[in-house]
Amino acid sequence: MSDKLYDHIFIGAGPISILEALSKKAEGKSVLVIDRAARIGGAWGTTILPNGEDVEIGCHIWSISKPVFRFIDNYLELDMKPLKPQPVIYKNGKDIQYDWKSNVLTMRRMLTNLKHGQLKRLIIDWKSPAYRVAFIPSKYLYPVKGASTFSKALETKARQHDLTVLLKTEIEEIRDQGEYVDIITTDGSSTRCKEVHITSVSNVGRYSTPSKSFTPKLNVSNFIHVHFELSDAQGKKISYVRWVEDDVIHRISDITNQAKSDVERLIIVGVYQEAYESSSEEELQKRIMVKLRENNFIGESTALTNWQFNIFPTNYMDRAEFDSIEDAFNGKLKILPSTDLIYGMHHRLKDWNRLLLSSGK
Ligand SMILES: Cc1cc2nc3c(=O)[nH]c(=O)nc-3n(C[C@H](O)[C@H](O)[C@H](O)COP(=O)(O)OP(=O)(O)OC[C@H]3O[C@@H](n4cnc5c(N)ncnc54)[C@H](O)[C@@H]3O)c2cc1C
Numbered sequence: 091m092s093d094k095l096y097d098h099i100f101i102g103a104g105p106i107s108i109l110e111a112l113s114k115k116a117e118g119k120s121v122l123v124i125d126r127a128a129r130i131g132g133a134w135g136t137t138i139l140p141n142g143e144d145v146e147i148g149c150h151i152w153s154i155s156k157p158v159f160r161f162i163d164n165y166l167e168l169d170m171k172p173l174k175p176q177p178v179i180y181k182n183g184k185d186i187q188y189d190w191k192s193n194v195l196t197m198r199r200m201l202t203n204l205k206h207g208q209l210k211r212l213i214i215d216w217k218s219p220a221y222r223v224a225f226i227p228s229k230y231l232y233p234v235k236g237a238s239t240f241s242k243a244l245e246t247k248a249r250q251h252d253l254t255v256l257l258k259t260e261i262e263e264i265r266d267q268g269e270y271v272d273i274i275t276t277d278g279s280s281t282r283c284k285e286v287h288i289t290s291v292s293n294v295g296r297y298s299t300p301s302k303s304f305t306p307k308l309n310v311s312n313f314i315h316v317h318f319e320l321s322d323a324q325g326k327k328i329s330y331v332r333w334v335e336d337d338v339i340h341r342i343s344d345i346t347n348q349a350k351s352d353v354e355r356l357i358i359v360g361v362y363q364e365a366y367e368s369s370s371e372e373e374l375q376k377r378i379m380v381k382l383r384e385n386n387f388i389g390e391s392t393a394l395t396n397w398q399f400n401i402f403p404t405n406y407m408d409r410a411e412f413d414s415i416e417d418a419f420n421g422k423l424k425i426l427p428s429t430d431l432i433y434g435m436h437h438r439l440k441d442w443n444r445l446l447l448s449s450g451k
Pocket of ligand 1: 104149153289290292427432434
């Protein structure tokens with residue numbers, strides 16, 4: 091056990107945790123970040139393809155918030171560009187503007203608030219970037235070279251500010267000892283802090299306080315994607331497609347620009363877990379190629395040069411269980427918002443602008 095008592099320990103080195111940890115450090119606090127993964131970035135990772143290309147692991151998209159984009163530009167100095175063409179929802183053979191998803195969601199939410207007379211809630215929601223009505227299509231931005239440049243920018247900031255990040259270290263238990271909290275790893279060693287920060291995907295086996303103990307039930311989701319290296323660039327030009335009402339494919343991303351070599355076209359297809367489990371990878375790959383061809387996402391003669399499936403397991407804890415754990419720790423355990431990157435960042439932006447930007451850091 092280390093004798094050091096940290097002010098803050100963060101479980102997970104994903105983007106929200108890293109930025110929050112940097113903001114605590116900017117306040118002069120002692121901070122430690124721990125992740126079981128071998129690198130910083132959380133869900134914004136890469137995978138190595140059979141041809142050696144190191145590219146985005148899945149189909150990613152950034153939601154819209156201009157203040158968050160300004161922060162990313164100013165603080166992380168990331169090269170972001172509007173997706174070209176802009177993302178679409180693909181339904182019954184037709185492309186629908188991606189904003190329609192948020193238009194429908196916003197209308198529904200506002201009507202529910204009005205119906206239940208929740209005016210305070212209505213004002214809060216109206217200020218949130220998650221609820222917006224876009225009559226003129228908004229511009230969806232994304233890092234030019236994909237998620238890996240985003241993770242690298244976070245790594246650079248962590249290094250520049252001497253943020254201590256302990257990688258390849260898994261946390262098994264978080265134990266409230268009254269005055270402080272013990273963070274216990276799977277190999278039994280422990281580190282102390284005054285406040286611990288977790289995210290909704292922090293997969294910790296046990297949380298205990300002097301009077302209560304929780305062994306949370308985790309909902310496991312496997313995100314399955316397949317990378318297709320194609321022989322030509324024929325077919326519809328896309329950036330990100332959310333495919334609805336299909337039983338196999340739910341998303342497609344074109345990431346040709348992330349490949350360093352002369353790959354003609356590189357796309358990622360997001361696949362439903364049930365479809366993946368019901369056939370072999372070989373059969374599923376063929377089925378996906380037929381669907382892509384029939385829907386003109388690839389050309390009639392486009393052939394497959396290379397392909398690779400990857401599975402990204404994630405565990406989510408129920409919100410109600412989270413709330414009970416947070417209550418039991420009496421302010422010593424905090425849960426970071428982490429379901430959508432841009433909206434999650436939006437929640438913390440006021441503090442980050444003050445602590446990370448105003449001092450020229
Ligand atoms: C497959 C997938 C795709 C996603 N796609 C999008 C998208 O397209 N757009 C979007 O806006 N958001 C997306 N998200 C949501 C994503 O969670 C957020 O965008 C953002 O990454 C949240 O950042 P974070 O710091 O909260 O943690 P995350 O990025 O979720 O990282 C959590 C980290 O915690 C670590 N960890 C968990 N348990 C332990 C433990 N016991 N011990 C040590 N380390 C632990 C994990 O290894 C991981 O690195 C996606 C999430 C997943 C899982």
